[in-house]
Amino acid sequence: MTDAAPATQQNLHTLYRDHHSWLQNWLRRQLGNTWDAADLSQDAFIKVLTSSQNVADIREPRAYLLTVGKRLLNTFYARRSLEQAYLDALQQLPQALAPSPEQRWALLETLQALDELLDGLPLAVRRAFLWSQLEGLGYRDIAARLQVSERTVKRYMAQAYEHCLLLELT
Template sequence: MFEAAPPPTQSFPDLYREHRGWLEGWLRRRMGNAWDAADLSQDTFLRVMASAQPLTDIREPRAYLLTVGKRLLSNLHQRRSLEKAYLEALVHLPEQHAPSPEQRWLLLETLQALDQLLDGLKPVVRKAFLLSQLEGLSYAEIASRLGVCERSVKRYMAQAYEHCLLAELQ
């Protein structure tokens, strides 16, 4: 699958020079868009540069870059899906209640931050938390919607709150 890797790259410029074209090509084939692929490639290298892991510890640079690139690609798809759902919801609002472009941008940024904060939660825990926080449902109502007992909802909410608190500490 991967070629035999050269000895660990010693510097970031070497890593970039040796693997940028390959990574960008891989992303372009997945995305079908050279501009997005170039952006994601750059973001991947920025993540690597900001990482606490020393470059000399990277034994398989392409595998490492591919892992980071796949995560960023997944995040991009998730963000676009969220944007699409938000814009579709706006279409159904009466014109007098539609937010201004500035408000739309702020709302979308807030939704994306919330989505990122809740990333990593089990889907049922995430859903319980969102039903509580966004729809204001009681634990009994959430339990009914999810088809679980109220005690499970309490446990889900505790997990969600713990997740949010730990994320804030980082």
């Protein structure tokens, strides 16, 4: 263990001690839910711990934690929205075709991973990629749905593939 490790641990401990309650209370007000707020506040400090940001260099800890907390809230709401859309789609299936609870869980996890993978891409690019990969639509059909040219769809697909490949390399 290096000499810097105990100092980093102490700085993180101080940050946690001084600001954890504040962050958790802010998240609770945003969510209206103590349990989710507790989970997200812990996630925020894990993000701080695993980030490249040196804890000692954080000059405005509450502003920094607020930014981390807002990002986690966005992810939380996106996941909740994705789960609700999935559950709504399941309601439309006949009972005989409905997946088991284990299959539902696996599908939700896969959908979340896919959503995270495509995060950061423009909506039209995401839609083109998903329609191509999940529905098997051709570029002409995608172009018609998006009301763009096939050439634009090709650019969208190239952008999506590049995005996925770059994430795979990191």
